Amino acid sequence: MVGLILGCEITFWMVIVAGLSTRYLLRKRRLGLALLALTPVVDLVLLIAAGLDLHRGAPAEFSHGLAAVYLGFSVAYGHRMIQWADVRFAYRFDSGPPPVKLYGTAYATACWKDVGRTAIAAALGSGILWLLTVVATGPTQALESTYRIFGIVLVIDTLWAARDASGRALSVAGRRPRQTTPTICPREPPGATARQTTRGTTSRWRPSSSLPARQRGSGSGENQPCSASVKLRDTDGSTGMPGPVLVETVIFFR
Template identity: 60%
Template sequence: MIFVIIMACEIGFWVLIALGLAARYVLRRPRLGAVLLILTPVVDLVLLAAAALDLRGGGEASFAHALAAIYLGFSVAYGHRMVRWADVRFAHRFAGGPAPVKLYGRRYAAACWADVLRTALALGIAAGILWLLMLVAADGTDITALEGVFPILGVVFAIELIWAISYTVAPKKAPAHATP
């Protein structure tokens, strides 16, 4: 059940972003667009409440609960960036805004290192939520599925770190047709 709620929240997140940007750029209603975009964190609160209530009510702790924690961590750490990413593309497509800028070389490597920090924040939030879910789980609930996710968080961070190091050592080159 929790997995279905995670999927619904992910869909709801993107629907709110799409509606918010459509209201802003297609309907020319920036305030309505802002309200819809501001509602995206409500989706996160719904997911957190659902996961906590399920465990508190005696639900069996599963990887789906851990996935909810990971989703929440990444949503908080990367949410604003994802909205900004979508906003630039919507503005370009529907409002004559500038084209999205592709990064290469040092700028791409710097963006990778910023992602290392964002990912560290996301994983820290996920770890905190996992810990809270373990605390609120009903007495006698087997929480090993939640505890087993902590090493996975470390692997995710290691991959992000290796990614940034690799693009620092061997920067991403612009294609021949790209302008400097």
């Protein structure tokens, strides 16, 4: 039975690779979609094989329970795995957009979605275990002890999502920059203002006497330059974390 499970897993990925290769390399999208639609057939073959083996009188073993675990997670996560492979095939062979790496809130949301998928996998796997117990004609103690696996995996997945969400929230709160007011020098030209960013801008105006000679005016009067070194701190929209500091020098002539 373990060999059959491994064979079904290998066949599952072979069908996915064949479908995506047909879709992007051979440019036959309908045929590729048809091949991808065959992935549930692999799970159905495993379910029928496990049920027939138990119905013929074979004693229930851990491998039968493992087949139920595999089927539950294969159905719950199958679409996501195909989508994961599809994005990378499209990027590599069809000039598609690059895979997006998630951070911050987006990553935490994805973790909680995985918790939901794990709950669905646990429900489906438990139903398959019950079905195998019904059709079995021999002892089924090995199947009944498999239920705890779903509970353990679901608890671990939930704790991981909660830990990641709380840890990132504390990190963002601890590193959030303070809002500051730009300081303008007395020689600020009329109507000139310092640039503002979303969070935190500091500016420092320097008189013309502090400028290098090549930036300093040659005479006196209205053409006296005054420069501003403005520190711009951008923020990452997905995490709220402060980004790199950019320094911009603006020169005004009075």
